[in-house]
Amino acid sequence: MHIPDGFLDPKISIGMTGAAVVVFGYSLMRVREAVTALRPAEVLAAAGRGAGNVAGSVGRVLTGDGERAIYKMGMVAALVFAAQMFNFPISQGTSGHLIGGVFSAVILGPFAGTIVISVVLAVQSLFFADGGLLAMGANIVNMAFFGTIAAYYIYYFLKKLIPEWMAIWAAAWAAVPLAAFACALELGFSGTIPFNQVIPAMVNVHVVIGVAEALITLALVNTFRTMLKGEGQP
Amino acid sequence: MKKIFWLAVVISIAAAFFASTHPDGLDFAAAELSFAEKGQDRTAPMPDYSLQFLPKGSVSTSLAGVAGILITLAIFWLAVYILKEGSKKMVKSKVFLFLVCVFYILYFSFNFSPAFAARPLVTDDFYTVAQGGYELEMGYASTQNQASLANVTTLSFKRGFLPNFDLGIEVPYTSSSPAGFNDILLHAKYRLFEQNGDEGMTARVDFKFDNGNLSQGLGSGDNDYCLMLIYSKMIGQTKVHLNFGHVNVGINAGIQSDDYIAYTAALEYPAWGEKGDIVAEYAANNANFSPNPAFVQFGARYCLASTFKIDAGYSFGLNNLTLRNSLTAGIHWEF
Known part of the structure; x- marks a missing residue:
């Protein structure tokens, strides 16, 4: 879901960059x-x-x-970076890959998780041309805010009602269409494509990708917790 | 923690071999709703998760993936360092400097743009290094003078800061006896006008530092300034370059010398088309103390890759002042 340069209107790009600076700056403050x-x-x-x-x-x-x-955080970031490279096939010649927002937020907390996802997105954009430079703000808002902080609070509230693994599952699943919806709104407001076309197209395909995201998130959370148990860390 | 690192490495390598190559959700929607063509391609050190010096494929992608993991980890290591030691100490530390250098080389070495070689010519052309681009030249010259033989290796590094402005540094090192660094030259080039890419005029300012040890016979013992005007024009297929410069010779280390005017002219003929050319030049000056007497040079340049050239030249002096003959060979690399 990495928006390349050219998809977004300059006004939207600048606005999203501003929003991303606020999100990242606040998270940085909290983590510090x-x-x-x-x-x-x-x-x-x-x-x-x-x-x-x-x-x-x-x-x-x-x-x-x-x-x-x-x-x-560095280890989670490395793991998310690697996992995002792994595109898994979805029907109709489409593929999807992990966002990792819920995984990092569950392991590290929402603000450290946001920083991890933002850093991964920045590295992908700067070094691998994956996601635009001007669109980096929008990508951070979509995946590191909606896909991480917002999704974390879904997990946080569901955890009180249902078992934790189900909460992780639901939050990780919801994170993907949520981020896709934000992405579709940005594309719509940019005038790139009408809302009534882009919103169903983006949300439909990402509802399916979300299922895989949820499964991978559960597997990664369990793996991470098991691997670090011996080192005295939760 | 180490286990997590190895897990990430394993995942990235597995991704390189087994990941689906179908477009992801957004790309799929973009193709479906036909706004995919609005996306702009950009360059990066490792575009599309592949190392450019390896053929595209799983090996290239897995190495790029490991590089990405290391870059990601390095950012967090750096954060710990800053919080521990303070940012001021970090900026001063050699590790940080090294990381910045590595980043710059990584980042800009693949964003190349065309520029033009001056080597082996002494005569400069009106082109400046493209904005954001770098040019590295290394040359070896063995010069036989009336009295002595000097082997000098010169490293020149330039960067384009504006579309018409670059800055460069030239460091000559003498490897024959007496060995050591010669005077370092700094120069700034500003292009005044350009027409169709085949005619133009550029002003260049040089500053020569007297860092060579004159008592050992290195350097000229002066801090010199030079203002030079460069005019180039394409006549048919042949490029003609004319340089006209005023050199202000500083007085240092007790050597009496006077300012002088230097003028050079050069021809470039594309004997191998795009691939390479042959060059000739004439250089002279009116200095009464002559650091640089009149000479003629012939040479050739050949492109091994679009941004990498090798060159060689032979020059001989026209009068009995100092230079008798000189052989030079070098490389030119833009990145």
């Missing part, structure tokens, strides 16, 4: 808070800095758990 801790005042004093600076950036240091969390 989670992986760092306030530097103790006595350390700051020893370094010659007053207590007034504690609230500033100099006051935060990376914690040991935070460092491990970032390495874990």
Whole structure:
């Protein structure tokens, strides 16, 4: 679902880039808070800095758990990148591939998951010409916001009602048509193709792709949890 | 953690061999609703998950996949480094510099655009390196002077910053005795006008650093400036280049010297069509202290690939000042 350059109107591209900056920036802030801790005042004093600076950036240091969390994000990102290369066949000469948003959000939390998917999308666009440069903002909004944060909250609420694996299944399935719907709206607003044609076309095919996404997500979540169990991490 | 890395590698390799090549959901919809042609192709270091120096196929894709995994991981490693050490320290660190260099080489080495070789000619042409493009030239020259023999390897690197502006650096290294670096040359080229790609005029400013060790016989002992006008015109199939420059010789290390005017003219004839050409030039100046007496050079250039040329030339002096004869060979690469 990587939109190439040329599909979107410049106004939509710029707007989506702005939205992506907000989404990514907010996620980055949340993750930074989670992986760092306030530097103790006595350390700051020893370094010659007053207590007034504690609230500033100099006051935060990376914690040991935070460092491990970032390495874990890297591993999830590598896994998502590899899994996105694997196009599986769908009927009628179509294929689909994993988005991985729900997988990374379930493992890492919604904001770290968004960062992981955004980084994967940026690497794909910059190094592999997969997804446009101007369209990167739109791709991040579609897959790293709707396919990750929005889908995570579906999982979050369903988890309270049904067993976790079913919640993962449902959220991962819903993430794909949701992202496809957002993508179709962007294409429609760009004037590339009328809404009444693009929305059914995109949503129909991605409802099917979503089934595979859900199965792969379940498999990946179980694999990841099993593999990291021995290393003392959930 | 390592297990996850290997799992990712295995998946990407498996993807290269077994993944479906059918269009994905969006591409399928685009083809179905016929707006696929609106998509623009772009270049990247590894377009379509393939390494360009390998034939397209599963091996190329699996290597590109592993490269992608490593790039992705490197971004998170870098994040840890920044949070640990601070961004200022990171920018200063050699590891970061190395990564930036690798990124640049990776990123721009495949986005090439046509530019033009100057080597083996001393005479320059009016072309500038394409915007965002790079040009690397390496040449070896063995020059026999009246008194001595000098073997010099010159590395020249240019980048196009605007469609009509490039900056370059030239580093000559003498490998014969006395060995060492000669004076480094920096130059900026600004194209003033161009017509149909076969006639144009360019201004060039050179600055020569006196970094050679004169006491060991390297470099001229001066910081020199040079302003040069370059005019090129295509006559039939032959390209004619005329250079006219004023050289401001700095006084350094106690050597008395005067400013002078240098002029050169060159012809390029495409003897092998697109593939290669033969070149001839005449260069002279009116310096009374002559670092560069009149000489004539003949040479040939041949394209091994669209962006890679090899060249060779022979030059001989026309007067009894310094240069007697010189042989040169080199490469020219645009990326």
